Amino acid sequence: MQKKISSWEILAVLLCSVVALVVIPCLNAFVPETSALHISNFSINLWGRYFCYAVVAISVDLLWGYTGLLSLGQCLYFALGGYMMGMYLMRMIGSLGQYHMPIPDFLVFLGWTRLPVFWKPFASFPFALMMVVLLPGALAYVFGFLAFRSRIRGVYFSILTQALTYAACLLFFRNNILMGGNNGFTDFKYMLGYDTRSASTQRGLYIISGVFLLLVYIFCKWLTGTKLGKVQRAIRDSENRVLFSGYAAGNFKLFIFVVASVIAGLAGALYVPQVGIINPGEMSTQNSLEAIVWVAVGGRGTLVGPIIGAIFVNAFKSWATEAYPDYWPIFLGGMFLLVVLFLPGGIVGLVGHIVNLFKRRGQPPVSSSDTYAPTASKPPTAPAVTGAPLPPK
Amino acid sequence: MTTPPPCRAAGAFRQLAGFLSFCVFLLAVAVSARADDSAATRQLLCKAIQSEGDEQLKIIASLADSNSDLVRKVLVAWPNDGVFLIDAGDGTKIPVMLEDAQDADGKQKAVRIDTGDYLKDATGKPEAFFANDLDSVDSDFRLKKVIKNTLELMTLNDPDAETRRSVVMKLGMTQNPAYVPVLQARVAKESNPMVRTALNDAIAIIQLKDPNPAVQIPAIEHLGSVTLIASRDVLTAVVQDPASTADEVKAARQSLSMIEAHIARVDFFGTLFRGLSLGSILLVVALGLAITFGLMGVINMAHGELIAVGAYTCYVVENVFGSGLWLSPFGFSFHIPGLNRVGWQFQTYFIFAIPAAFLMSALVGILLEVTVIRFLYRRPLESLLATWGVSLILQQTFHLVFGAANVQVDSPSWLSGNFTISDVILGYNRLFVIGFAVVIVFLTWLLLTRTPLGLLIRAVMQNRNMAACMGVRTEKVNMLTFAFGSGLAGLAGAFLSQIGNVGPNLGQNYIVDAFMTVVVGGVGNLFGTVYSALGIGTIDEILQQVFGSPVVGKITVLVCIILFLQWRPSGLFATKGRGLES
Numbered sequence: 001m002q003k004k005i006s007s008w009e010i011l012a013v014l015l016c017s018v019v020a021l022v023v024i025p026c027l028n029a030f031v032p033e034t035s036a037l038h039i040s041n042f043s044i045n046l047w048g049r050y051f052c053y054a055v056v057a058i059s060v061d062l063l064w065g066y067t068g069l070l071s072l073g074q075c076l077y078f079a080l081g082g083y084m085m086g087m088y089l090m091r092m093i094g095s096l097g098q099y100h101m102p103i104p105d106f107l108v109f110l111g112w113t114r115l116p117v118f119w120k121p122f123a124s125f126p127f128a129l130m131m132v133v134l135l136p137g138a139l140a141y142v143f144g145f146l147a148f149r150s151r152i153r154g155v156y157f158s159i160l161t162q163a164l165t166y167a168a169c170l171l172f173f174r175n176n177i178l179m180g181g182n183n184g185f186t187d188f189k190y191m192l193g194y195d196t197r198s199a200s201t202q203r204g205l206y207i208i209s210g211v212f213l214l215l216v217y218i219f220c221k222w223l224t225g226t227k228l229g230k231v232q233r234a235i236r237d238s239e240n241r242v243l244f245s246g247y248a249a250g251n252f253k254l255f256i257f258v259v260a261s262v263i264a265g266l267a268g269a270l271y272v273p274q275v276g277i278i279n280p281g282e283m284s285t286q287n288s289l290e291a292i293v294w295v296a297v298g299g300r301g302t303l304v305g306p307i308i309g310a311i312f313v314n315a316f317k318s319w320a321t322e323a324y325p326d327y328w329p330i331f332l333g334g335m336f337l338l339v340v341l342f343l344p345g346g347i348v349g350l351v352g353h354i355v356n357l358f359k360r361r362g363q364p365p366v367s368s369s370d371t372y373a374p375t376a377s378k379p380p381t382a383p384a385v386t387g388a389p390l391p392p393k
Numbered sequence: 394m395t396t397p398p399p400c401r402a403a404g405a406f407r408q409l410a411g412f413l414s415f416c417v418f419l420l421a422v423a424v425s426a427r428a429d430d431s432a433a434t435r436q437l438l439c440k441a442i443q444s445e446g447d448e449q450l451k452i453i454a455s456l457a458d459s460n461s462d463l464v465r466k467v468l469v470a471w472p473n474d475g476v477f478l479i480d481a482g483d484g485t486k487i488p489v490m491l492e493d494a495q496d497a498d499g500k501q502k503a504v505r506i507d508t509g510d511y512l513k514d515a516t517g518k519p520e521a522f523f524a525n526d527l528d529s530v531d532s533d534f535r536l537k538k539v540i541k542n543t544l545e546l547m548t549l550n551d552p553d554a555e556t557r558r559s560v561v562m563k564l565g566m567t568q569n570p571a572y573v574p575v576l577q578a579r580v581a582k583e584s585n586p587m588v589r590t591a592l593n594d595a596i597a598i599i600q601l602k603d604p605n606p607a608v609q610i611p612a613i614e615h616l617g618s619v620t621l622i623a624s625r626d627v628l629t630a631v632v633q634d635p636a637s638t639a640d641e642v643k644a645a646r647q648s649l650s651m652i653e654a655h656i657a658r659v660d661f662f663g664t665l666f667r668g669l670s671l672g673s674i675l676l677v678v679a680l681g682l683a684i685t686f687g688l689m690g691v692i693n694m695a696h697g698e699l700i701a702v703g704a705y706t707c708y709v710v711e712n713v714f715g716s717g718l719w720l721s722p723f724g725f726s727f728h729i730p731g732l733n734r735v736g737w738q739f740q741t742y743f744i745f746a747i748p749a750a751f752l753m754s755a756l757v758g759i760l761l762e763v764t765v766i767r768f769l770y771r772r773p774l775e776s777l778l779a780t781w782g783v784s785l786i787l788q789q790t791f792h793l794v795f796g797a798a799n800v801q802v803d804s805p806s807w808l809s810g811n812f813t814i815s816d817v818i819l820g821y822n823r824l825f826v827i828g829f830a831v832v833i834v835f836l837t838w839l840l841l842t843r844t845p846l847g848l849l850i851r852a853v854m855q856n857r858n859m860a861a862c863m864g865v866r867t868e869k870v871n872m873l874t875f876a877f878g879s880g881l882a883g884l885a886g887a888f889l890s891q892i893g894n895v896g897p898n899l900g901q902n903y904i905v906d907a908f909m910t911v912v913v914g915g916v917g918n919l920f921g922t923v924y925s926a927l928g929i930g931t932i933d934e935i936l937q938q939v940f941g942s943p944v945v946g947k948i949t950v951l952v953c954i955i956l957f958l959q960w961r962p963s964g965l966f967a968t969k970g971r972g973l974e975s
Contacts, residue, residue, distance in 0.1 A: 146956070146959050152962055154774065155692050159909075160955060162905060163908070163955065164951070166905045166951065167951040167952060170944050171944075173944070174945075289778075289781055296778060329786070329789040333781075333786035333789070334782065334786060335782070336778060336782030337782040340769070340778050340782070341768060
């Protein structure tokens with residue numbers, strides 16, 4: 001049964017969308033720079049990136065908050081999507097590179113005179129877009145199929161995703177796979193005929209990112225409201241009971257895993273033209289874990305949480321890396337510790353808690369089945385249930 | 394562990410400095426040892442310096458047998474314009490060398506080569522000169538070559554066997570038949586078996602050029618039977634030489650194939666040895682994780698940083714023993730008076746660093762357990778995240794305290810260097826890590842199975858609630874177990890500081906490998922970790938050989954592990970249990 005969406009929520013989403021997608025771009029484009037209301041190109045670009053981060057955060061939450069799969073490799077799919085878009089953008093540079101050759105500069109540098117075969121189709125935007133969806137999706141499908149088939153779960157799944165990401169990161173650092181090596185792709189010029197460096201293109205990308213975020217939000221809202229969403233949460237809370245009830249939990253997990261990866265890949269594809277660079281550093285474990293921080297801080301098991309978390313943490317990061325560059329990792333680590341130890345519900349959970357305090361109803365902070373309730377996730381004692389001695393933890 | 398002799402130089406830098414001063418030292422020794430050199434040798438030298446042309450070359454070549462430090466010193470100085478002729482006033486010239494020590498004006502006293510005394514002025518006082526004012530004895534290209542040759546031959550008498558061996562091989566590789574008698578004469582005198590083998594090999598290499606097949610073929614066969622890798626090129630040359638007879642080519646081919654087989658064996662054992670030592674490193678790194686992750690079920694992402702704590706402790710101990718520790722953020726240098734050690738006392742620092750690293754990491758581990766992990770035993774995914782936060786904080790702390798750049802820890806001399814068994818090179822540090830791994834695995838096993846604490850640890854790990862019911866203070870046991878696992882990480886760090894530089898991200902390089910090792914071995918089984926570490930280490934090393942690139946090897950290993958877990962999802966040695974939620 002689909003949960004009723006409150007009119008408050010619709011109103012809030014509408015309001016945010018209008019402000020973010022209409023008012024802010026207008027303030028950037030039509031208000032003169034001298035005005036106090038003007039929004040700079042820099043801010044537009046920054047917020048465009050935040051939207052991409054928010055999409056990644058939603059995809060992490062779809063896995064972690066809703067299905068209980070903590071993937072430490074979500075940035076792998078993000079970066080793969082980014083690389084596919086990057087290949088298209090590299091082709092669009094044409095002969096405008098430093099070497100004035102019809103192939104990307106780094107290939108000239110590596111001694112190539114002709115385009116490698118797999119680079120050829122990337123001149124077409126629809127092909128690149130297809131690859132943005134296909135490559136992360138296919139990789140997630142293969143990896144997920146293998147992992148879920150052998151019932152790798154919990155922390156083992158996390159560690160394996162981390163290993164996969166690490167392997168991919170090492171691979172992309174190599175020059176001889178012809179993906180730019182250490183430096184990755186950069187110096188983009190044109191996208192679909194528009195100059196990627198111009199303010200209007202950046203504004204367009206910002207709007208596209210915002211719309212994409214909105215669509216992902218609506219899609220996930222719908223998805224988690226369906227019966228599939230119910231099974232998803234049931235897997236999170238007790239996978240064995242789902243199995244005993246006759247559901248093929250692995251297939252559900254695989255589906256969610258692929259969907260989340262495709263979403264992350266698309267976010268990466270939108271992200272790359274906005275930052276103008278993609279390199280293997282995007283795949284580091286650190287980035288994947290940062291995405292998890294966004295979700296944890298915002299509040300997992302909700303869809304608003306990841307968005308709030310991604311924007312809040314990144315805004316904080318932008319400020320802190322400038323004001324206290326040496327202490328940013330300490331802030332980040334501390335934030336993580338704080339949230340995990342004291343605020344399992346994140347910002348959204350905290351707000352819910354405060355609201356409940358005001359209402360004095362004595363109910364748990366956020367009562368709906370949406371929220372992740374860590375303490376309830378596993379029965380504390382197993383012997384009575386399984387009738388066998390507990391295997392060592 | 395044996396205490397190294399005091400004369401051993403410490404560290405690479407000191408070795409370099411030592412080498413430079415050694416050259417100077419050689420000269421000084423030669424001057425002081427002048428009494429030992431017979432007058433005849435001195436006369437011969439003077440004659441060599443003052444004669445011309447072929448006669449001069451002949452005299453110099455004849456000096457090769459002299460085994461005199463003076464001759465060595467003069468021949469070293471000569472081509473470098475260090476031998477001078479000074480007019481004696483009566484038309485004759487006196488060959489001299491200048492003493493190293495300079496007086497206040499920068500003048501140096503001259504030592505007569507013919508007598509070994511100082512050159513004196515009329516009043517009988519030693520005379521001093523500016524080097525630039527004197528005429529040095531010229532040396533042309535031919536002369537330099539002969540001098541170099543003579544010096545090499547003289548090295549055959551060097552007291553150090555390794556030096557003798559290397560010069561013998563060098564002479565052999567020239568394939569100059571003139572050396573055969575010299576080398577053969579040396580075989581009779583040589584007492585060191587290693588050098589004697591080298592002499593025979595060198596003679597055989599030279600004899601390959603011999604036109605007489607009766608000499609050549611036994612030489613070829615000799616090289617094949619001793620499987621001398623260095624002779625591969627010269628044997629190939631024999632095969633390709635159109636002047637070689639069929640018998641020679643056949644013999645050379647046979648010897649070559651024997652050598653190739655030997656190389657394959659050497660590569661195999663070398664790879665095996667390196668794989669074993671890489672596996673031991675993995676094992677040392679993963680053992681602590683096998684305790685905290687495998688036994689306790691705590692995902693400690695800060696394990697890598699605990700390794701770094703151990704490595705930095707080693708760095709601190711090294712510096713405190715040595716020249717003092719400079720901590721930039723605090724702006725002071727720290728050293729204990731009287732501990733400013735050099736020589737063998739400094740070399741012992743590592744023995745103190747090992748327990749210090751263990752204790753330091755264990756302390757940090759206790760702190761971590763008490764403040765964070767204690768609250769997350771029932772929430773493994775969250776313990777992963779929280780400890781990752783801790784790892785970030787620790788990394789940045791290292792960064793702030795020790796600087797962003799990697800710091801270098803000088804290995805004690807007894808850990809650097811290597812020795813060779815049948816062409817397989819065995820590095821001391823690689824051997825050490827293998828022994829180290831064996832010792833700590835044994836101690837861990839002893840602790841877990843033969844001590845009361847081990848019993849409690851196993852009880853708590855098997856069933857925490859039941860153990861608590863029986864009166865075990867589980868919190869304390871958890872804390873001690875975690876401290877022990879962390880201490881093992883510190884030991885790993887202490888060792889890693891010996892094979893590479895220490896940086897804030899040291900642990901990050903090993904954490905993924907360590908987790909993989911534990912998962913492949915089977916969580917909760919220490920011996921599984923041992924097997925998987927050695928297995929992964931060896932396979933990694935073999936794949937590196939096959940692909941010729943460490944990165945591709947590593948990627949393949951990671952992919953293999955993912956596929957392996959398809960086959961055995963709970964690792965090599967799965968802990969058997971009937972519970973579903975594990």
